Structures are given as C-alpha cells and as structure tokens.
Amino acid sequence: MNDRHRDSPPFPPDLPDHATASAWVHWQASRSAWQDLLQRWLNARTDGSWYARQCQYLALPTEIGRPMDLLFRTIGQAPRKLGKQDLALNDAERENANALQAGFNASRWSVDQAARVGMILAASSRLPNSTVFAALLDELANHGDIQEQIALYQGFALYPRDPALLRRAGEAIRSGIRPVFAAFALRSPWPQAMLTQSMWNQMIVKTFFLDLPLWPVQGLAERANENLGEILCDLIAERTAAGRSLNPEIWRLLALCPGERGHTRLRQRHAGSPAGSHEMHALQLAARESPHADIRSLAPAGPSGIAFSDEWAQLTQWQE
Template sequence: MYQADIYQTTTFLKDLVSSVTSPQGMDWLAQKVEFLSADTSQPKDLYIAFSAAPRFIGKEKLQVSEQVIQTAANIRAGFNPANWSTAQAARTILILSIPHQNAEVYLATIEKLFNTADMGELVALYAALPLLPHPESFKKRASEGVRTNMGDVFEAIALNNPYPADYMEEDAWNQLVLKTLFVGKPIYRIYGIEKRVNPKLARMLSDYAHERWAAGRTVSPELWRSVGPCLDDTLLNDIKKLFAQPNELEREAAALACTQSTFAPAHDLLNEHTTLKERVNRGEITWDLIGNRLLEMN
C-alpha cells in the first residue's frame, strides 16, 4: 500500500551521497550495486558490502535542504533523511539493490542482516523500513525496535520514520509513543502522531502523567497531543489541572488539547481562557512549536 519506487528512491539517495563523498567512494558503491542486483549474487555479498560501506563512503552527515526533504516526501510520504549519514544512505541503496521478487527470500536476507547488525547498521536498517520492498513483512521487526535499549536505534524507528504509523499494530504504536516520552525524545518528530490517536493510548498517557505527578515530577506538555482528541469527563480533569499550572507551555498544551476535542465541555473549558484560545486560532500555539521550545529549554 505504501511501497516507494525503488529506482526513484535509489537515484535520490545516490545524488545525496555523491554531494558529500569522494568519486572513489561512488565508484565503489556503483560496482556493488551492479554486482548485488545480478541474480547470481549471494546474501553474503550483501552482508560484506553492507558492513564495509562506511570505510568507502564515509560517515558524513547528508546535506539536506527543505527542498530535499520535500522531494523525499514526494517519493514516500513521511520519508525524511534530515538526520541520515552517507553510510546510512549507502547501506539503504545496497539493500534496495538486491533482487526482491521472491518476498520470502528477500525477507530472510534482511532479517539475517538485522540479527547480525551492530548499532550503526541497525540504525540504517530501521530507518530504511518504509522504503523496502514488501514493507508489511517487517511489522514484527519494527515492534522489536521499539523495545531496544539502544537510544540511536530507538530514534531510527520512532522519529521521522513513517513506518510505525503506517504499519504497526495499535499496542506496539502505543508503546512507541509512551516510550518516546519516557526517554525524553520529542513527540513532534513522531510521524503520523495525529492519525494514530486512540482511546487506549490516551488512557495510558493519562495514567503515566498521574504517576509522575504523584512522584512530584514534571510531565512533558507534548504528552497531551494524543489525549486531546479523546477527551471525556475523566480526562478533562487532567486538562483542568494543566490550565492551573504556572508553566506557560502546559497551559498552551491544555488549550491545544481542548481545540482538538469534539467533547463539548472541553470547548466550554477553552472559552474560559480567551487569550489562549485566540492565540491558538492565530496559529501562535502549535504542537510543533511547543516541542521545539521544549528542546531549546533542555
């Protein structure tokens, strides 16, 4: 359903890599792509090239402009290589080069890569999931990525990655959002956060907030982004608590949560805070702005 065009994707990534790596590195990559795309290539050939990519291509960060990000999104909705390295892009090109017509064989090949990968290789693999052939086959693997204790690997699956929103089962998705909050990563970088809102997640987040309040700890204002659309009498009490906080970002989050809701009492509550309501209506308060301000403060 969300299959990206492989030729378009690899051409795009090759252009990005070529702008920051050496001609010799690009020659190496071209030779490996040609060899791996042949029917005579073996899985071990991919594994060797995949591991060696940083030595030949380098680890520099890709040069990504707003135009590049838009082009990426046109290739595959949600695809965003803003934080990718040249090695990561090259590794993605390599795994897109091998024959994929036999889904079972392709899946087995990629799974073996996952099972033997180091941290840098796992980052490349998880970030590449939305671009791979037969993407629906990697649901279980994506869920395992959410459970990892490696921060960089978790970010690769959770942030700026459309795969979870498009393919993950609800329980796995809910765990991803909750863990993102738990480890202090920015919620606004979770692609598709609005379209995967669900009542079970809203309750989980409310319970998490109550646990932190009971322990005298703060709660990220971004937590309420997935609660607002599910407001009811019980959850509205949390929003009332936010409006009473001295922290401006918490009050802004409360206003946004009410704006997201179709629950009439939430709109009545928002009408009691006219200044915040007007700022929301003028676009001065958004979830992304709250997320960015939180990053600046930390």
C-alpha cells in the same frame, strides 16, 4: 488481534495474498526511483562510484560465494568508504524526497546511512516477495552493529508496507537502545501506516520512557485512540506520585485521544496552571489541535500560523 479492529480503518490493512503480491510488484517499481534518488544524493556529496558498483553486485541474481556475506561486507564498509558526514539535504532535495514518498524525511541522515539503506534496497531487487525481504532484514539486524541497526530502521520509511515486516518493527519498538528505537519511531511514515494499535501505543508510551521528543512522530492525530489515553493517564498518575516530571507533549496526546478521563485530567491541569507558564503554553497548544470541541475551547482564539511540530519543537527541551 481484537484491539486492532477498534481502529477504523484497521491497521495494518488486511490484504488478500494476491493483493500482497501485487503490492510487492508495485513497491519494486518505486524502489528503483528511490535508489536513483539516493544515488544522486551520494554523487553530489562523495565519490558515488564505489557505492554504485556495490549496488550493481548486490542486485546480481547469482553472485559468487555467499550473497549475504557480500551484503554484510559492503554495509560494514560504507562509512569507511564514503564517510559519515551529514547528508544536509537542500530544500529542493527534501521536497523531491517527500514527493516520491510522502513523509520520507532524511533531514538527519548521514551519507553512510543513506548508502546502507540504498544497499538494502539494491539487494532486495532480486527477492521474490515481502516475506523474503523481511527475512533479509532479520538476518541483517541479528548480525548488525549499532549503527547498522540504526540505518536499517531508518530505512523503514522506504520499505514495503507489508504485515510481513511487523515482526522486525516490533524488535525496534522493544529495543532498549535509544537511537535504534528513535531510528524507527521518529520521522517515518511507516509506523503510522502499519503498526497495530497495541504496537503503536507501546511505541508512543516508550518515547516518554526514553526521553525522546514526540513531535517528530508522524500520525499522532490519526492514530490517537482511547486505549492510549488510558495508558497515558496512568503514566501521569505514576509520575506525579513519584514526584517526577514528564514531557509536556503528553498533554497534546490527551487532547487528541478520545476519553473523558484524559479530558478531565487536562481540564483540571489547565485550571491549575498559572497563566504564562511553560505548562500553560503546552496545554493551550495541545487544546488548539484537539478534535474535541470542549477541549479546543480551552485554547485562546486565533490561528498561530506556525506548524504544530515547530511550536512543540520550540516548547520542549527534550533532545533526541
């Protein structure tokens, strides 16, 4: 509880009950726009009529039999009915998605994953609030196979930004199944908007343990904090003592986080790295992005003209 108040503004935002209720109503309005978007994507790539029919059934207020069983069945069948090919969105579709929801990035989604997220959205249309929606996600995740869990966590990009979903988010961060963790943590605007500081820090540190790249995580600069810098300094020391290597993106985080210990460490490393080395490139790239003037001064002058994430993607060999 305490650590999250060290953030400014607090994460997640503390909302009164009536505000949460109106947020759900507001989300329901966006939900139909996202559902239309997903339906259009699927129509362009596969026979979308089966999917459309399932979504209609799922949205009915009272179905025959047990409603959850219908959801389990349709979600289970999605890859068989629609295929697993990549969505492979074109530029216009990507821009369209980002316009509807900033940070929404389905560039690595497949057809069945889009359908599964769409089905969850369809089933949520008859739900009264975020708490019930969170319970639906719990039920799906607890009975989900590995690919269903991956789709469920990718969908967070479009889920309500409501603290009721934090418990489920915590399960993704705790998961030892690398692709499940990645589905939640990478290319999604939800974690940066909603996670408490301690959850955020756990998620970031775990990307190093899972050998995942860091640059697809959204909000690294915005959520940088001193505590994270401390944890990462310890991680560097631990790996150095063990003679093991680390993803160089860790320097980027130390440059972003406040904290003298991390900055000293970074300056020492900068002084000891040979010019032109892979590590020097990483250190300079990290310094260029730092909000701290003394660290920024380590970088050679002049704009690069390339987005940071592109440069880090080129620099790091870590594969998802």
